[in-house]
Amino acid sequence: MNQDEERRSITVTRDFDAPPSILFRAHSAPEHVRRWFGPKGWPLTLCEMDFRVGGKWRFAMTGPDGKQNPAFGGEYLDIVPDQRIVYDNAFELPGAEKMVTTVTFEPLPGDRTRLVARTVFANLAMHATHVGAGIESGINSGLDQLADVVAELRGAQG
Amino acid sequence: MQAASLDQVFAALADPTRRAILSRLAGGEASVSDLVAPFSLSQPTISKHLKVLESAGLVTRSRDAQRRPVRLNAAPLEQAAGWIGDYRRFWEASFDRLEDYVQTLRQEEQKS
Numbered sequence: 077m078n079q080d081e082e083r084r085s086i087t088v089t090r091d092f093d094a095p096p097s098i099l100f101r102a103h104s105a106p107e108h109v110r111r112w113f114g115p116k117g118w119p120l121t122l123c124e125m126d127f128r129v130g131g132k133w134r135f136a137m138t139g140p141d142g143k144q145n146p147a148f149g150g151e152y153l154d155i156v157p158d159q160r161i162v163y164d165n166a167f168e169l170p171g172a173e174k175m176v177t178t179v180t181f182e183p184l185p186g187d188r189t190r191l192v193a194r195t196v197f198a199n200l201a202m203h204a205t206h207v208g209a210g211i212e213s214g215i216n217s218g219l220d221q222l223a224d225v226v227a228e229l230r231g232a233q234g
Numbered sequence: 235m236q237a238a239s240l241d242q243v244f245a246a247l248a249d250p251t252r253r254a255i256l257s258r259l260a261g262g263e264a265s266v267s268d269l270v271a272p273f274s275l276s277q278p279t280i281s282k283h284l285k286v287l288e289s290a291g292l293v294t295r296s297r298d299a300q301r302r303p304v305r306l307n308a309a310p311l312e313q314a315a316g317w318i319g320d321y322r323r324f325w326e327a328s329f330d331r332l333e334d335y336v337q338t339l340r341q342e343e344q345k346s
Contacts, residue, residue, distance in 0.1 A: 088325035094336045098343065102336055112335040115327035191332075193325055 087194040096158045096181035096189045103161055103179065109135075122147055129155050133163065150174065173198035243310045246290035251275070252283050256292060259306035266304065 092099055102108045106123040113120050114137050121144055122136035134149035147168045154162035159181055166174045175197045182190040246252055255269060269280050284304060287293045291310045295302050 086322055086325075088322055088329070090326075090329040090333070092333060092336055094340050098336055098339050099332075102332060102339060108335070108339070111338075112331040113328055114331075115324060116331065191329070 081196055085194055085196040087192060089190060089192050091184060092189045092191060093187075094189060095187045096183050099181045099189045099191055100158045100161075124149075126152075127155070128152060242290040243292065246286050246292055249283070249286075252287055255280075255283060255287065256306060259293060259304060263303040263305045265301045269304065 102112065104127055106125050109125065110120050110123050113123075113135070117140050118137040120135055121138040122134060124132075124134040126132050129152055131152050132149065133152065134147055136144050136147040138144045148165055149168070150164035150166060152161070152163050153176070154160060161179045162176065164174045164176045175195050177193060177195040180192045180194075182192065184190050247256075251273060254273065258264060258269065258272065266277060266280055266284070269284075270277050273280065275283075284293060284295070288295065292307055294305050294307050296305070
């Protein structure tokens with residue numbers, strides 16, 4: 077991965093007490109995904125999945141205020157059973173940019189699995205508009221340099 | 235200090251000159267004339283930028299001294315950076331729920 081891509085990505089890792097096949101299954105159909113996707117209190121009230129390479133998916137969450145948030149979705153770019161799922165994702169809003177998420181299921185000893193979800197955003201500003209809480213504000217290019225400024229700041233203080 | 239809105243912080247950061255000023259201040263406080271020189275901008279222009287940064291809470295200016303040095307205030311930047319972290323929290327929250335659900339699936343599988 078090049079450095080620029082690194083700056084635009086977020087990786088979240090978690091180990092699960094179940095084999096990769098079960099983790100893969102939990103990702104493979106709406107009946108399962110509905111049960112866990114998103115934070116508590118933000119149910120997936122729209123969950124359409126054509127789970128095959130080239131197939132489309134479409135989700136929307138409903139917030140605690142009872143209003144359904146803008147739908148988001150994309151296409152499955154790669155699916156390797158029990159190993160990997162790659163999809164792109166964008167809000168169905170004018171000017172929305174895409175991010176690409178790669179979910180990998182790595183087997184661990186003892187029938188456990190390490191799940192790694194890595195998302196590469198079109199740019200850093202997308203971090204803010206895809207937080208899943210329906211926040212959309214006047215975020216501009218400022219964010220592109222924010223990480224640098226903060227890093228510099230920490231260096232100066234530390 | 236009154237917490238500035240994130241909108242104000244991001245709007246302030248949207249300008250390259252203002253980001254450069256912040257970078258300069260990360261190295262230590264500076265007077266307005268210290269800032270004018272490296273940016274080849276007029277003093278009123280720099281002052282205008284400082285005003286934006288000040289109302290976003292990103293810099294403070296001391297009242298006592300004649301030269302009123304400008305200082306960086308890190309808090310809003312940290313807050314903004316924290317907000318970016320929300321995406322990670324989204325996944326972490328999903329994984330919490332996934333953990334429970336995976337156990338359900340596992341039990342079903344063992345039963346059958």
